[in-house]
Amino acid sequence: AVSMVSALSTFFPVLATSSFAAVLTGLSxxxxxxxxxxxxxxxxxxxxxxxxxxxxxxxxxxxIGGLFFLKLKYFLPFNASGTSAFTAITATTxxxxxxxxxxxxxxxxxxSVANPEKTIPRATLLGTGLAAIIYILSTVSIMGMxxxxxxxxxxxxxxxxxxxMWGNGARYWVSAGVAIAAFGALNGWILIQGQIxxxxxxxKLFPAIFGKVNKKAxxxxxxxxxxxxxxxxxxxxxxxxxxxxxKFLILLTTTTVLVPYLFSTAAYVLIRLQNKYLxxxxxxxxxxxxxALAFLFSLWAIAGSGQETVYWGFFLLMAxxxxxxxxxxxxxK
Numbered sequence: 001a002v003s004m005v006s007a008l009s010t011f012f013p014v015l016a017t018s019s020f021a022a023v024l025t026g027l028s029x030x031x032x033x034x035x036x037x038x039x040x041x042x043x044x045x046x047x048x049x050x051x052x053x054x055x056x057x058x059x060x061x062x063x064i065g066g067l068f069f070l071k072l073k074y075f076l077p078f079n080a081s082g083t084s085a086f087t088a089i090t091a092t093t094x095x096x097x098x099x100x101x102x103x104x105x106x107x108x109x110x111x112s113v114a115n116p117e118k119t120i121p122r123a124t125l126l127g128t129g130l131a132a133i134i135y136i137l138s139t140v141s142i143m144g145m146x147x148x149x150x151x152x153x154x155x156x157x158x159x160x161x162x163x164x165m166w167g168n169g170a171r172y173w174v175s176a177g178v179a180i181a182a183f184g185a186l187n188g189w190i191l192i193q194g195q196i197x198x199x200x201x202x203x204k205l206f207p208a209i210f211g212k213v214n215k216k217a218x219x220x221x222x223x224x225x226x227x228x229x230x231x232x233x234x235x236x237x238x239x240x241x242x243x244x245x246x247k248f249l250i251l252l253t254t255t256t257v258l259v260p261y262l263f264s265t266a267a268y269v270l271i272r273l274q275n276k277y278l279x280x281x282x283x284x285x286x287x288x289x290x291x292a293l294a295f296l297f298s299l300w301a302i303a304g305s306g307q308e309t310v311y312w313g314f315f316l317l318m319a320x321x322x323x324x325x326x327x328x329x330x331x332x333k
Contacts, residue, residue, distance in 0.1 A: 001026040001027075001029055001182070001230070001234050002234060002237050003178070003182040003185075004025075004026070004029055004178075004186065005022045005025050005026045006155040006156060007158075007159070007175045007176075007179035007182060008025065009022075010156050010171055010172060010175035011175065011176075016155055019238040019239070023234065023238050026234050027231055027234070027235075029183060029186060030186065030227055030230055030231055030234070031227060031231075033183075033186055033187045033190050034223055034224065034227040036187070037187070037190050037191050037194065037218065037223055038216070038220050038223060039216060039218075040216035040217070040218055041112045041191065041218070048184055048187055048191075050184075051183055051184025051187065052184055054180045055177050055178075055181035055184060057177065058158075058162075058173060058174050058176070058177025058178070059134055059138060059158070059177055059181060060134065060137075061162075061174075062141060062158050062162055062165075062174055063134055063137035064137060065141070065165050066137075066138070066141025066142060066144065066145050066161055067137070067144075069141075069144070069145050069164060070140075070141070070144035071145065072144070074143060074144055075144060090300065090303060091306070092304075093300065093304050094251065095250075095251075096135075097258075098250055098251075098253070099135065101253070101257055102188075102192065103124065103127070104124065105188070105192050106123040106124045108196060108199070138158070142157050142160075145165075146160055146161060156175055158174050158177070158178050159171040159172075161174075189230075190226070190227065191223075193222065193223060193226030193227070193230070194220070194221075194223035195219065195222075196222075197210035197222035197226075198210055198211055198219035198222055201222075204327070205324070205327055205328075206327075209221045210225075233246065236249075248309065251305040251306065252305070252309050252313055252316075254301065255302055255305045255309050255313035258298045258302050259313070259317065261294070262298045262299070265292075265295040265298065268290075268294075269287060269288065269291045
């Protein structure tokens with residue numbers, strides 16, 4: 001929502017200067033898509049398909065076109081953080097990984113997907129691969145075209161890069177592409193924020209209200225409650241005293257999501273061990289290597305969120321344990 005508002009500021013400059021206008025626009029998008037997602041997963045899927053198709057073309061034009069306008073001096077200094085290169089890379093890795101969170105999301109609506117055994121793995125690998133290509137090419141292009149001092153304050157870096165390549169007119173269609181991309185991403189996240197609590201509630205590990213569905217088989221309660229929380233978080237970003245807390249919560253989100261990733265890397269080895277179809281001995285070196293690398297990467301990304309964030313994440317996880325013990329006990333009874 002924040003990215004969408006920034007992109008729209010190209011068309012409506014007031015969004016860059018008025019926090020009230022920015023918040024109102026962001027909230028409007030959140031609740032419009034919340035309503036759309038209550039109409040059913042097919043409707044949400046149509047919106048996702050259209051926005052994905054519309055966003056990729058302008059993003060790739062900037063990402064690939066920018067490679068012909070690079071100035072190597074803009075990549076220097078490599079590390080302007082005032083810390084060691086390793087510390088800077090570690091911190092950057094965690095922020096970058098925030099952009100990849102949700103790479104497993106294709107599995108979430110699996111009950112509503114045709115031929116999920118083939119469709120979901122393909123969607124996950126193709127989606128993550130395409131995102132990685134766009135991320136890398138666009139980051140290299142933009143950082144190589146715009147000085148870091150200017151880039152760090154830019155609300156619309158893609159549009160600024162497009163102006164350098166094709167003139168002022170390009171700013172508008174690229175900003176439109178970025179706004180559409182953010183709108184589509186927001187649609188996908190709102191779909192997911194209802195499906196995850198719904199799945200947990202069906203396993204009797206979450207309050208029953210999250211398991212209720214409407215006539216379109218949509219878990220409306222989870223979507224609405226999630227949108228309320230998202231709305232509060234977005235307002236924080238436009239409140240001077242809470243902007244740092246917004247950044248902190250992004251890091252905290254990454255940290256808490258990485259904990260299940262740690263468990264998943266360990267589970268990967270166990271699943272292969274238990275499944276007779278996945279046990280050829282010649283695959284074990286690759287299995288163990290892949291699992292170990294993923295486990296170490298997750299630990300590294302957690303470390304990059306900083307000491308305070310890790311402590312808070314640990315505190316929240318520990319605070320939740322008594323509640324889940326009670327839930328499991330009641331479930332056992």
